[in-house]
Amino acid sequence: MTDASANTATGLYATDAHIRKRNAAEKRFRLYGLAAVCVGILALIVLMTSILGNGVSAFRQTYVTLNIELLEAKLDKNGNRNIDDIKKVSTFGYAPLIQAGVEAAMAENGIEIEGLTGKQAGGIISKEAAAQLRNFVIANPDAIGTTVEFDVLANAQIDGYFKGRVDRADAELLKTVSPVQLDLSDALLEAGVLRTKFNTAFITAPDASDNRPEAAGLGVAILGSFYMMIVVLVLALPIGVAASIYLEEFAPKNRWTDLIEVNISNLAAVPSIVFGILGLAIFINFAGLPQSAPIVGGLVLTLMTLPTIIIATRAALKAVPPSIRDAALGVGASKMQAVFHHVLPLAAPGILTGTIIGLAQALGETAPLLLIGMVAFVREYPAGPPEGFFDPASALPVQVYNWTQRADAALVERASGAIIVLLVFLLIMNVAAIILRRRFERRW
Amino acid sequence: MNDMRILERDVDANKVKISAQNCDVYYGDTHAIKDVSVDISDRTVTAFIGPSGCGKSTFLRCLNRMNDTIDVCRVTGDIRLDDQNIYDSRVDPVQLRAKVGMVFQKPNPFPKSIYDNVAYGPRIHGLARNKADLDEIVEKALRRGAIWDEVKDRLHAPGTGLSGGQQQRLCIARAVATEPEVLLMDEPCSALDPIATLQVEELIDELRRDYSVVIVTHSMQQAARVSQKTAFFHLGSLVEYGETGQIFTNPKDERTESYITGRIG
Numbered sequence: 245m246t247d248a249s250a251n252t253a254t255g256l257y258a259t260d261a262h263i264r265k266r267n268a269a270e271k272r273f274r275l276y277g278l279a280a281v282c283v284g285i286l287a288l289i290v291l292m293t294s295i296l297g298n299g300v301s302a303f304r305q306t307y308v309t310l311n312i313e314l315l316e317a318k319l320d321k322n323g324n325r326n327i328d329d330i331k332k333v334s335t336f337g338y339a340p341l342i343q344a345g346v347e348a349a350m351a352e353n354g355i356e357i358e359g360l361t362g363k364q365a366g367g368i369i370s371k372e373a374a375a376q377l378r379n380f381v382i383a384n385p386d387a388i389g390t391t392v393e394f395d396v397l398a399n400a401q402i403d404g405y406f407k408g409r410v411d412r413a414d415a416e417l418l419k420t421v422s423p424v425q426l427d428l429s430d431a432l433l434e435a436g437v438l439r440t441k442f443n444t445a446f447i448t449a450p451d452a453s454d455n456r457p458e459a460a461g462l463g464v465a466i467l468g469s470f471y472m473m474i475v476v477l478v479l480a481l482p483i484g485v486a487a488s489i490y491l492e493e494f495a496p497k498n499r500w501t502d503l504i505e506v507n508i509s510n511l512a513a514v515p516s517i518v519f520g521i522l523g524l525a526i527f528i529n530f531a532g533l534p535q536s537a538p539i540v541g542g543l544v545l546t547l548m549t550l551p552t553i554i555i556a557t558r559a560a561l562k563a564v565p566p567s568i569r570d571a572a573l574g575v576g577a578s579k580m581q582a583v584f585h586h587v588l589p590l591a592a593p594g595i596l597t598g599t600i601i602g603l604a605q606a607l608g609e610t611a612p613l614l615l616i617g618m619v620a621f622v623r624e625y626p627a628g629p630p631e632g633f634f635d636p637a638s639a640l641p642v643q644v645y646n647w648t649q650r651a652d653a654a655l656v657e658r659a660s661g662a663i664i665v666l667l668v669f670l671l672i673m674n675v676a677a678i679i680l681r682r683r684f685e686r687r688w
Numbered sequence: 689m690n691d692m693r694i695l696e697r698d699v700d701a702n703k704v705k706i707s708a709q710n711c712d713v714y715y716g717d718t719h720a721i722k723d724v725s726v727d728i729s730d731r732t733v734t735a736f737i738g739p740s741g742c743g744k745s746t747f748l749r750c751l752n753r754m755n756d757t758i759d760v761c762r763v764t765g766d767i768r769l770d771d772q773n774i775y776d777s778r779v780d781p782v783q784l785r786a787k788v789g790m791v792f793q794k795p796n797p798f799p800k801s802i803y804d805n806v807a808y809g810p811r812i813h814g815l816a817r818n819k820a821d822l823d824e825i826v827e828k829a830l831r832r833g834a835i836w837d838e839v840k841d842r843l844h845a846p847g848t849g850l851s852g853g854q855q856q857r858l859c860i861a862r863a864v865a866t867e868p869e870v871l872l873m874d875e876p877c878s879a880l881d882p883i884a885t886l887q888v889e890e891l892i893d894e895l896r897r898d899y900s901v902v903i904v905t906h907s908m909q910q911a912a913r914v915s916q917k918t919a920f921f922h923l924g925s926l927v928e929y930g931e932t933g934q935i936f937t938n939p940k941d942e943r944t945e946s947y948i949t950g951r952i953g
């Protein structure tokens with residue numbers, strides 16, 4: 245019995261100092277790891293809350309519904325509906341109509357605000373509204389002389405008031421908005437004339453100038469980014485995959501291929517702005533392609549994405565077991581047959597993932613695009629493809645940069661909104677990568 | 689090994705199918721095969737035996753130029769198939785491999801269906817005129833690979849989902865489906881149970897009627913059972929080559945004797 249108890253002391257249940265130390269070290273390491281993960285998640289949460297907190301409001305916008313009388317005396321003095329004469333009336337000519345519309349709405353709902361001038365009443369409406377009216381009249385000259393209901397944008401300050409960006413204390417100080425205008429807005433809201441609704445124009449409209457930030461949208465930037473992604477996909481994927489297959493499967497392993505390999509890895513590490521300078525020098529100054537065009541942006545981003553795709557593709561090809569190649573060659577397949585029938589299908593998930601990661605990188609890239617002029621203020625939508633590739637356009641990340649530069653709280657809010665749109669696109673691409681990978685992997 | 693019947697096994701004086709003369713193989717600086725000369729007869733099973741790492745696989749891979757795929761590998765010497773130098777610059781190695789099929793040491797089915805695994809070779813060589821033809825070729829090959837009964841109900845299941853032994857027989861079926869003239873088998877039975885081994889050995893014996901078969905094996909009994917000629921390799925050199933009966937009962941070289949009696953290996 246004494247023997248047995250002595251045994252337990254050194255048996256499986258006993259722990260000596262060495263084992264305790266080892267266990268403590270393992271426990272410590274696990275805690276470090278957990279802490280590292282927590283820090284990462286915390287950073288992500290802070291980032292997301294700040295972006296969402298600032299940006300979600302960009303997706304809502306304050307509109308005012310006005311019945312506006314399109315006075316013939318103002319818009320078509322001759323009364324002959326000559327389109328050229330109608331076009332001569334500038335947006336300034338429409339401002340009084342809008343002011344009259346607001347005043348009419350006030351009268352209709354019995355709103356009276358002390359100290360509110362007619363100009364201030366009209367001032368709660370965005371300057372964009374005049375352009376909206378003018379476009380409507382030019383498109384429908386017959387509407388002149390009638391009263392038409394319009395949904396017009398409220399001024400950015402009024403919009404900001406309802407989103408909590410502007411308060412009464414600000415209004416006392418600001419020149420662009422006065423407390424009486426806020427009173428009017430409150431009254432109009434109560435009357436149901438003024439509403440805040442989902443802001444589709446933010447996704448579809450082009451950028452707008454500094455004095456009407458409420459009208460600024462991402463339409464041109466999204467289209468520009470989309471065109472560039474098409475260029476990148478069409479160029480970088482086939483070139484990258486072909487280059488990788490050649491290097492991995494066919495090229496002799498010698499000093500030249502080593503050199504190429506080193507260069508490709510280096511290329512992946514080159515700062516993106518360098519690619520911008522390259523693009524400026526080659527595609528714009530030398531090849532004479534237009535500035536700000538998606539084709540140039542796409543070419544520059546292709547150069548940037550190629551190394552990523554090549555490295556990912558080569559890794560995917562390397563991961564295919566050599567025994568598969570042997571098997572194919574062993575039954576008398578040529579090298580190309582072995583690669584295309586057996587190796588490539590197995591590498592496809594990896595190639596796809598690499599390509600989409602490359603595309604996502606390209607989608608978020610800003611610096612090289614600044615250099616090739618994509619930061620220009622573009623209000624015209626690019627045409628449909630293929631001509632559209634040569635029209636000036638913006639890009640999503642550049643639009644973010646652009647809006648944050650323009651020191652207007654309304655635009656900063658929109659910049660955060662644009663970041664959300666960008667993140668949503670990236671999310672969609674990553675989900676697509678995962679789905680595609682699953683799809684291909686299911687074919688064992 | 690003590691089975692005396694192997695003595696009585698007749699060895700046809702068939703014509704030489706593959707003739708290797710003064711063959712050397714280098715992996716970079718490693719000299720893996722040293723001056724090996726072997727004549728492999730048609731319609732005969734030739735066994736390569738020898739301790740691990742002695743170069744059996746390496747030499748086997750020379751015979752269908754599979755070593756071409758290894759960058760560091762260099763082959764010198766003269767290897768002739770039907771009196772044509774297979775390392776001649778005019779020879780297309782792909783065509784050569786269609787004639788000289790191979791079963792690898794590790795089973796390596798394609799990650800495709802069982803049917804597609806076997807049908808792949810006939811498809812790329814255009815051996816089948818239509819679907820019915822192809823079905824027939826696949827069935828015949830799977831029967832010869834002694835695996836038909838196990839897979840006939842799941843031809844469209846993945847080949848990689850089979851057990852190791854089944855995978856190896858699938859690979860054998862895949863190799864015979866292209867109707868090669870020579871079949872190189874690198875330890876085809878190392879992953880098989882005794883019953884499947886017996887089936888494969890029967891297959892090898894049957895293949896001998898039309899083809900020349902070269903088999904690498906670690907099982908002396910197997911070499912004695914299936915082969916008519918045996919080559920003993922040691923440290924990259926061919927020590928002894930002769931009729932199987934003679935090698936196993938009356939080896940000339942003492943290294944051969946030590947190996948087959950289990951003293952070196």
Ligand SMILES: Nc1ncnc2c1ncn2[C@@H]1O[C@H](COP(=O)(O)OP(=O)(O)OP(=O)(O)O)[C@@H](O)[C@H]1O
Pocket residue numbers: 715718720738739740741742743744745746747758760793
């Ligand atoms: N790809 C290679 N690169 C470099 N050396 C190799 C390569 N393949 C084989 N060798 C070397 O060549 C020699 C012979 O190898 P081989 O595979 O032919 O042996 P083996 O007789 O088939 O052995 P086993 O019975 O274990 O399969 C070994 O020393 C091995 O290390």
Ligand SMILES: [Mg+2]
Pocket residue numbers: 744745746793874
């Ligand atoms: Mg071997």
